[in-house]
Amino acid sequence: MLRVLSLAGGLVVIWLLLSGHYTPLINTLGLVSVGVVVAIAVRMDVVDHESVPIHMRGRFFGYWIWLGAEIVKANIDVAKRVWSPSLPISPTLFRLKTSQAGELGQVIYANSITLTPGTVSVSLEDGEILVHAIAREVGDDLSAGEMDRRVTRLEVSGIPAPTPEGERE
Amino acid sequence: MIATVLDAVSWLLLIAGSFFVITGGIGLLRLPDVYSRMHAAGMTDTLGAGLFIAGMAVQGGFTLVTAKLLIILVFILFTSPTATYALANAVWSGGVQPRRRDGTACETIDRSDGPLTS
Numbered sequence: 367m368l369r370v371l372s373l374a375g376g377l378v379v380i381w382l383l384l385s386g387h388y389t390p391l392i393n394t395l396g397l398v399s400v401g402v403v404v405a406i407a408v409r410m411d412v413v414d415h416e417s418v419p420i421h422m423r424g425r426f427f428g429y430w431i432w433l434g435a436e437i438v439k440a441n442i443d444v445a446k447r448v449w450s451p452s453l454p455i456s457p458t459l460f461r462l463k464t465s466q467a468g469e470l471g472q473v474i475y476a477n478s479i480t481l482t483p484g485t486v487s488v489s490l491e492d493g494e495i496l497v498h499a500i501a502r503e504v505g506d507d508l509s510a511g512e513m514d515r516r517v518t519r520l521e522v523s524g525i526p527a528p529t530p531e532g533e534r535e
Numbered sequence: 536m537i538a539t540v541l542d543a544v545s546w547l548l549l550i551a552g553s554f555f556v557i558t559g560g561i562g563l564l565r566l567p568d569v570y571s572r573m574h575a576a577g578m579t580d581t582l583g584a585g586l587f588i589a590g591m592a593v594q595g596g597f598t599l600v601t602a603k604l605l606i607i608l609v610f611i612l613f614t615s616p617t618a619t620y621a622l623a624n625a626v627w628s629g630g631v632q633p634r635r636r637d638g639t640a641c642e643t644i645d646r647s648d649g650p651l652t653s
Contacts, residue, residue, distance in 0.1 A: 383602045441582040448562035459643040480616035483577035488623045498570040509646040
């Protein structure tokens, strides 16, 4: 129920931000739209820990700030390599283990890897990620595991590891 | 006075964003194979797009326009790694091996037995 309310609240906020026309008619239409969308989502049984991950709310912004700083550093590193006349790259594949229990955590980790220039996740299977790094030392930094630990901490702030069936509301 | 400062900040952000987009384009041309080119493309849709949107948000001020710009940035940050993964995984599943600059296959380092401690 809390997830359904969070979804409805989130949709209302997005409607208000995107609309900009606060007349009774438009607001009523917005409320009706939100109601219909939430009803369909509930009926499709997609309101779960993956689509509405409110259990991550506490650490979410801290993680984004850390990831943002990493993205800036990685961008500068890759830009230096591209502009350097000698093109100092040494493409390497790394096979890494993920320490996240759930699929959502693994996807956040894999997407964070891809979002950081210099590393791209190529394949994610059975809790192992195959990463292409633009240079060997870039991949070495990643396999030191700080990002992995931070995503795992993000994941374990609320519910236990999700079961294959997913939790029901 | 404040308007001038805001304009200057906005332009600096936009120029910095352009720099990363151009760098991404040059990287796309200079890097040797499809995997390493994805790293260059990654620059345009992270810091390139981010700095552009920051520059435009400074122009927008505390308005709904800025809120919409930030929503766009969030969408980009969620969709672009997903698209990149789809591309990388399709190329990998198709059997394309990553290459070094000299054309030899690049090595695979297995770190799946645990995080590196050193």
